[in-house]
Amino acid sequence: MSEQTATPAVPVPRPPRRMLRAVARWTTAVLVFGAVGAGTAYGITSMERTDVPGLATESDGRWDYPKLSLPALPADRPRPGSDGNPLEIHYADLRELLLPAPAGATVDKKLKGGWVTPERFASEFHESARPSIVTRLEEGTLRHIAARGWTMPDGTSNRIYLLRFGSAEDADAFRDARFIGSSSPGDPPLDTQGDLELDESWKGGGKVDTTASYVYVEPKPYGSAQVREAYVIAGDTLALVVQSREGAGGTPRVPFHQTVILQNQLLG
Template sequence: MSTAGPAPAAPAAQAGQPEEAVEPGEPAQAAGPVAVKPPRRVLRAVARWTAAVLVFGAVGTGTAFGIASMERTDVPGLATEDDGRWSYPELILPALPEGSPRPFNPGNTAQIHHADLRELLIPAPKGATVDKKLAGGWTTPERFASEYGEGSRERIVGRLRDSALRHIAARGWTMPDGTESRVYLLRFNSAGYAEAFRDDLYIGSGPGEALEGETELVFDEDWEGAGKVPDTDTYVYTDAAKDGREHVRAAYVQAGDTLALIVHRQEGRGSDLEVPFHQTVVLQNQLLG
């Protein structure tokens, strides 16, 4: 049995390449072609491009987050060209009690709005005369039911008293041109109770319970705001008979435990105030979403 002779000498390094050190006890690698390393200027260029991609990616993410945050806090787009919109004050979501989740957080299974319901009401626009009886405070089931036909009021009040209603907040105002607007927010013990009352008013399957003085409302075909606020539903109606004497528009917003009713009446006008009505519906929806 022959014994191993002295290890063969390592092949000479190529010109300009340092020799690779071999740790003691580490088997020597078989001789073969040596990979040519890219010039350092190439590596520097690759590093610069990688850094640039990361920077642009971070900027894009920040911009998207900023836009999403803007939709959930300050509501923009109020100081635009004169297209008939009303001038509302800056809208900011109210602070929540410490430790309380927002209505559509995964842990809030009942979809409860923990903020003060009165602070979720849209404020009156600039130039409006506020209804002193509906100035943004609490109101009664009877006052809410007065928006509907006289034959339906008793049933609506009874249904509210049996449906785990917690509060009703309301605000009303009249614009200089005589247009009247009223907004009601009804908060129940859970989203299930709010949805049951919504269904009891026949909302979604039709124009809902008839409003005072109105025998026929139809779906507003010009409404384009559906689906813009996640986890909420909006049902928008308009007066079918545009006879020039009075025009009525109504909208319901279903947002978790809260159902909103928005009513807009104008005397002797056609459809020229459609824009501010839709604007009011969108902003109230955003406050609840």
């Protein structure tokens, strides 16, 4: 199946403060969503394989995701990053912005695309970090957490969490409080043997201009499973993508990057 992405549109610059805080690890891409009008769904169409770094051949290991589209917006509600939406709010149902499971996946019965608690989100991290994560979320302006998880036939486990806050400022505040950025992945994910490091193979293909992304990988030597992790900041929403797979070969890079790209575009 060909790679999924967005139809072109004129990108809307973020406020200056956001630009200063964004990490310049992305390459520019002409892949942003076009707005047809309030209440209209936006399609995510195919792109050439060579437009996405690392995804260039028929046998590159990408997952077969269904055709994607953005949900319709309520009447007179602008999308994040556009004029009239200075707080960069996602007005669409957060659950409808979750990336669906690809073909062949076994969906996690506890993460089927609905709402989850701060405690469930915190369970993705080492036990010592969980109380402070939950406290930060409960004392902040968290509105909802939506999540979906699945396991592929090769054993790769994938979980995606979308956290919506009161504004883009509040989403940034959570990122800063957990030390997520270009020099730190923040709280170590569960089952990691040591610190994650920036994924140097990540080129930022498919990035939506009004978002920022931080992509990490667990270096060798890792334990029974290698962990890959990415955060996407898109207005009032923070996305966490976590993948892991047991075995000496580690967690495949290509489907992980593909998943981050598509989730990024759904939030853009």
